[in-house]
Amino acid sequence: MSVRRGKITRVSGPVVVAKGVSGARMYELARVGEEELVGEVVELRGSVAVIQVYEDTSGLRPGEEVKLSGQPLSVELGPGLIGGIFDGIGRPLTLIAEKEGAFIRRGVTLPTLARNRSWFFMPRVKKGDKVEGGDVLGEVPETPSVTHKVMVPPGLRGRVVEVASEGEYTVEDAIAVIEREGEKREVWMRQVWPVRRPRPYRAKLEPRVPLITGIRKIDMLFPVAKGGTATIIGGFGTGKTVVQQQLAKWSDAKVIVYIGCGERGNEMTEVLTTFPELKDPRTKRPLMERTVLIANTSNMPVAAREASIYTGVTIAEYYRDMGYDVALMADSTSRWAEALREISGRLGEVPGEEGYPPYLADRLAEFYERAGRVICLGSDRRLGSVTIVGAVSPPGGDLSEPVTQSTLRVVGTFWSLDKSLAEQRHFPAISWLTSYSLYVDSLSEWYAKEIHPLWPTLRGRIQEVLRKEAELLEIARLVGIDALPERDRLLLFFGRVLREDLLMQDSFHPVDTYSEPEKTLLIAKVIMRFYDEAFRMLGMGAPLEKVASPKVRSMISRLRYMPLEKVEEEVRKVEELLEAAARRGEGFEEVGSQVA
Numbered sequence: 001m002s003v004r005r006g007k008i009t010r011v012s013g014p015v016v017v018a019k020g021v022s023g024a025r026m027y028e029l030a031r032v033g034e035e036e037l038v039g040e041v042v043e044l045r046g047s048v049a050v051i052q053v054y055e056d057t058s059g060l061r062p063g064e065e066v067k068l069s070g071q072p073l074s075v076e077l078g079p080g081l082i083g084g085i086f087d088g089i090g091r092p093l094t095l096i097a098e099k100e101g102a103f104i105r106r107g108v109t110l111p112t113l114a115r116n117r118s119w120f121f122m123p124r125v126k127k128g129d130k131v132e133g134g135d136v137l138g139e140v141p142e143t144p145s146v147t148h149k150v151m152v153p154p155g156l157r158g159r160v161v162e163v164a165s166e167g168e169y170t171v172e173d174a175i176a177v178i179e180r181e182g183e184k185r186e187v188w189m190r191q192v193w194p195v196r197r198p199r200p201y202r203a204k205l206e207p208r209v210p211l212i213t214g215i216r217k218i219d220m221l222f223p224v225a226k227g228g229t230a231t232i233i234g235g236f237g238t239g240k241t242v243v244q245q246q247l248a249k250w251s252d253a254k255v256i257v258y259i260g261c262g263e264r265g266n267e268m269t270e271v272l273t274t275f276p277e278l279k280d281p282r283t284k285r286p287l288m289e290r291t292v293l294i295a296n297t298s299n300m301p302v303a304a305r306e307a308s309i310y311t312g313v314t315i316a317e318y319y320r321d322m323g324y325d326v327a328l329m330a331d332s333t334s335r336w337a338e339a340l341r342e343i344s345g346r347l348g349e350v351p352g353e354e355g356y357p358p359y360l361a362d363r364l365a366e367f368y369e370r371a372g373r374v375i376c377l378g379s380d381r382r383l384g385s386v387t388i389v390g391a392v393s394p395p396g397g398d399l400s401e402p403v404t405q406s407t408l409r410v411v412g413t414f415w416s417l418d419k420s421l422a423e424q425r426h427f428p429a430i431s432w433l434t435s436y437s438l439y440v441d442s443l444s445e446w447y448a449k450e451i452h453p454l455w456p457t458l459r460g461r462i463q464e465v466l467r468k469e470a471e472l473l474e475i476a477r478l479v480g481i482d483a484l485p486e487r488d489r490l491l492l493f494f495g496r497v498l499r500e501d502l503l504m505q506d507s508f509h510p511v512d513t514y515s516e517p518e519k520t521l522l523i524a525k526v527i528m529r530f531y532d533e534a535f536r537m538l539g540m541g542a543p544l545e546k547v548a549s550p551k552v553r554s555m556i557s558r559l560r561y562m563p564l565e566k567v568e569e570e571v572r573k574v575e576e577l578l579e580a581a582a583r584r585g586e587g588f589e590e591v592g593s594q595v596a
Contacts (some may be wrong), residue, residue: 234417263337
């Protein structure tokens with residue numbers, strides 16, 4: 001397609017108006033000015049095009065040339081994405097830094113995938129095989145943790161007339177030729193896909209498998225399904241980024257896509273410096289071997305922030321199509337919405353609530369709708385999923401603001417961060433009173449079958465104790481704890497045990513940072529066993545001081561910091577001693593002294 005050209009007539013921040021570009025299309029990629037800055041057509045008025053530019057527009061002048069490419073904003077997909085660091089429009093920041101140094105000039109462009117790097121290709125089809133979109137042509141060991149599957153592009157089908165032999169190839173080398181009705185088409189290891197268009201799949205499935213996060217409060221009380229959606233909402237300093245980084249580090253997804261969308265540079269620096277040093281608890285391999293980072297910090301061009309989540313979710317869908325479970329972290333969608341608001345204002349659009357564009361809710365819904373657990377394209381039955389977790393930073397913690405409300409309408413899990421919990425150093429500061437998960441019922445069968453039949457029952461009982469504790473604390477603030485009956489004071493004791501010994505977690509402790517579901521279950525079981533025996537003995541006349549034994553509680557508190565094998569052994573000892581004390585019916589003081 002021939003390049004069409006126009007002239008700049010107006011520059012307003014990241015928005016550029018160009019005339020003389022008849023035939024332009026919405027979301028068409030443009031090159032703006034003498035430095036050929038990357039932009040995208042966002043509005044058309046006859047032969048006048050309005051372009052949002054993804055780089056700093058300082059110094060652009062009316063009269064400079066605009067070139068339209070005829071193609072939408074797209075991202076290259078292929079081996080080399082894992083372990084890479086890219087900006088909001090898919091440019092490789094590491095490679096650009098090697099070429100340009102610490103200060104990257106405007107207009108510099110490098111392809112997403114390195115052209116000079118070779119990959120070891122292993123064919124999985126042979127000459128004469130019939131293939132269709134999504135079928136695997138071959139495999140590439142992209143990292144020791146992820147095997148890259150080279151697939152037939154969606155929409156292409158036919159007969160393989162040529163296939164590369166096993167060996168080293170670049171992403172520009174043809175690895176197969178497919179013929180259909182006499183027309184031959186070469187297939188490479190890379191694909192190019194428009195970021196705003198969802199990648200197709202065969203069918204979407206019900207979310208019935210949980211994403212195991214290693215965070216006890218999430219796995220036990222507010223789980224998210226693979227292929228589901230979740231949001232973390234809280235004011236400044238409540239720990240949204242820490243929770244998302246924990247999810248990126250320890251969740252059992254095969255591939256992680258982490259989007260730093262408008263967040264502070266030091267937070268992305270922490271990600272970039274800590275991730276290469278961390279090891280996956282399951283594979284014991286470095287986490288970067290399964291991670292893709294999209295960095296678009298608050299000091300980078302605002303327009304690229306708007307594109308970054310589309311770039312990230314397209315990469316996530318690509319690995320989903322290989323049959324992998326992918327988790328995408330967007331930190332944060334509030335900054336993304338602010339970019340929408342700024343661009344909308346410069347376009348002169350009628351503002352909606354709090355200045356956000358009227359289509360804010362639609363854009364958020366479109367983004368979260370790209371999550372899902374699906375049957376992938378292809379003749380073989382592959383299952384893959386994209387789980388989306390977005391962070392929202394409401395100004396002043398106001399949950400009634402538009403981004404929060406629009407997000408809550410479309411997500412399945414809501415983790416509400418409480419500032420008072422954060423001030424108490426309770427991590428994660430997820431409120432058990434205002435958070436919820438719509439996946440609880442659909443995931444209960446999996447937890448009961450794969451972890452323990454008691455899991456759903458324990459979850460319900462724990463939530464009930466925490467709810468009653470909150471009610472009693474309100475009463476205690478009025479009349480004092482000493483005025484409450486003994487049963488109520490005992491319930492307050494167990495509420496605190498659950499909060500501090502089960503739900504609280506130290507993200508910086510080498511053991512407590514990640515809790516297997518089996519470990520979470522053991523701790524929950526022993527606490528509720530203690531709870532049942534304590535209330536039974538209190539009913540038999542045992543004194544409250546002996547029933548609510550701090551010594552027994554200290555035994556349970558130590559379980560958080562023990563590896564799973566040690567926890568199993570210690571829980572057996574505690575249960576045996578609890579049973580012995582229950583037979584005597586005189587309280588737990590002797591139990592505590594025996595173990596201590």
